[in-house]
Amino acid sequence: MLSPLDMFAIGVGPSSSHTVGPMKAGLEFTNYLKQHDLLNQVTQLKAHLYGSLALTGAGHGTFLAVVNGLAGQHPKTIDPDSIYSRVDEIKASKRLKLADMHEIDFDYDQDLIIHKDQALPEHSNGMRFIALDSQQQVVYEQEYFSIGGGFILDKAQISQRKENENVTSELKVPYPFSNAKELFDHCIQHNLSIAELVMANEEVRRVRDEVCAEVLEIANVMRSSIQRGLRTEGILPGGLLVKRRAPHLYQQLNSNDLNLVSHQDRRLLAMTYAIAVNEENAAFSRVVTAPTNGSAGTIPGVLEYYRNFYLGVTDEKIIDFILTAGAIGNLYKYGASISAAEVGCQGEIGVACSMAAAALTAVMGGSVLQVEKAAEIAMEHCLGMTCDPIDGLVQIPCIERNGVAASKAIDIAKLALLEDEPGKVSLDAVIHTMMETGRDMSTRYKETALAGLAVNVVAC
Numbered sequence: 001m002l003s004p005l006d007m008f009a010i011g012v013g014p015s016s017s018h019t020v021g022p023m024k025a026g027l028e029f030t031n032y033l034k035q036h037d038l039l040n041q042v043t044q045l046k047a048h049l050y051g052s053l054a055l056t057g058a059g060h061g062t063f064l065a066v067v068n069g070l071a072g073q074h075p076k077t078i079d080p081d082s083i084y085s086r087v088d089e090i091k092a093s094k095r096l097k098l099a100d101m102h103e104i105d106f107d108y109d110q111d112l113i114i115h116k117d118q119a120l121p122e123h124s125n126g127m128r129f130i131a132l133d134s135q136q137q138v139v140y141e142q143e144y145f146s147i148g149g150g151f152i153l154d155k156a157q158i159s160q161r162k163e164n165e166n167v168t169s170e171l172k173v174p175y176p177f178s179n180a181k182e183l184f185d186h187c188i189q190h191n192l193s194i195a196e197l198v199m200a201n202e203e204v205r206r207v208r209d210e211v212c213a214e215v216l217e218i219a220n221v222m223r224s225s226i227q228r229g230l231r232t233e234g235i236l237p238g239g240l241l242v243k244r245r246a247p248h249l250y251q252q253l254n255s256n257d258l259n260l261v262s263h264q265d266r267r268l269l270a271m272t273y274a275i276a277v278n279e280e281n282a283a284f285s286r287v288v289t290a291p292t293n294g295s296a297g298t299i300p301g302v303l304e305y306y307r308n309f310y311l312g313v314t315d316e317k318i319i320d321f322i323l324t325a326g327a328i329g330n331l332y333k334y335g336a337s338i339s340a341a342e343v344g345c346q347g348e349i350g351v352a353c354s355m356a357a358a359a360l361t362a363v364m365g366g367s368v369l370q371v372e373k374a375a376e377i378a379m380e381h382c383l384g385m386t387c388d389p390i391d392g393l394v395q396i397p398c399i400e401r402n403g404v405a406a407s408k409a410i411d412i413a414k415l416a417l418l419e420d421e422p423g424k425v426s427l428d429a430v431i432h433t434m435m436e437t438g439r440d441m442s443t444r445y446k447e448t449a450l451a452g453l454a455v456n457v458v459a460c
Contacts, residue, residue, distance in 0.1 A: 007325070047113065072101070198324070328375050357416070366416060388452025
């Protein structure tokens with residue numbers, strides 16, 4: 001089964017499905033060529049983008065990401081400052097160094113082919129890469145699909161999608177789960193918190209210290225992205241001329257003594273933390289998918305709120321927060337989707353809100369029942385949320401929506417802690433409903449920039 005930590009990947013903005021995934025796909029394609037001794041046969045390459053990747057790729061950085069991936073770059077290790085300059089050099093020279101090893105002819109305007117009127121049947125985020133030799137014969141061809149959260153599948157894998165998501169190794173974990181009932185039944189039967197259960201499963205794969213180190217690295221990158229966002233002013237890239245708001249908001253709300261900040265302003269600070277992250281995300285900076293880039297601010301915003309305004313916050317509590325959030329994220333990955341191109345924004349910021357509410361409830365002492373209730377309430381009130389980014393940029397309404405989701409998650413956690421009775425709607429039921437709602441939602445409202453705010457607000 002997937003590790004809950006797979007819900008969090010360190011990378012660059014602005015989109016996990018449209019930037020991180022395509023960069024990984026380009027890299028995986030060239031790695032295949034390298035591993036099978038095919039690289040030197042290649043003299044030309046065609047990269048085809050379909051569906052949502054084609055329609056919103058310019059604003060989401062998809063085209064830049066694909067080319068950087070083909071050039072051997074990985075989202076976690078790429079220097080964010082090199083993303084534009086590397087592509088500018090390739091455009092000017094019309095040469096691309098595949099896997100950063102083998103140089104070929106590459107005309108950015110001719111060899112990167114955008115199919116705005118076509119979508120591959122398996123998923124709306126489809127790509128096809130074709131490597132050719134000097135005789136124009138195909139050396140290798142593969143299709144990839146960016147399915148949300150930075151996850152990619154090739155053509156063979158996507159046909160067995162659920163099996164690939166639920167079984168990623170032959171390791172047998174002590175507490176396997178693929179839905180909320182299984183997860184919570186294990187917790188109750190064995191008297192474990194969600195974080196304790198996740199840790200027991202992770203220790204089958206590696207030692208506890210390695211798990212803790214990875215979680216704390218994730219948390220530290222989240223905090224770093226907040227700190228950068230709170231101090232960096234200016235205009236976000238992309239042409240909408242969106243001014244960064246987080247520094248000014250922070251100056252208005254912050255006090256040298258956080259104990260003097262009112263409860264209302266504390267929630268506004270949580271919103272500001274989330275906005276700071278998503279402004280960094282929009283600027284192609286380093287963030288953590290949580291579970292996607294479009295929703296990258298919600299969980300860090302709530303975690304930073306917890307760190308700053310609660311007593312007794314330790315590394316262990318932060319680890320519990322992240323592990324709990326990751327387990328809830330897994331439930332949506334198994335039972336529905338975390339791709340806005342597939343189910344709308346309910347699958348991104350809706351899921352992040354659910355993860356954050358559950359995690360905060362857990363570290364504030366909530367029972368398994370209360371954690372489930374928080375996760376369910378959060379998604380119940382995000383059902384039907386569309387993805388209609390203006391000009392295809394992960395800016396409006398995405399940045400502010402993360403702030404609202406962070407504030408909502410905090411209130412929901414506090415609400416859940418006041419009640420000991422189960423809700424009428426189970427978490428499994430709301431996850432199933434979310435997926436059905438996503439299927440019924442018009443494609444125009446699923447990360448295509450063809451409806452909603454994207455067409456009704458054309459000038460900002």
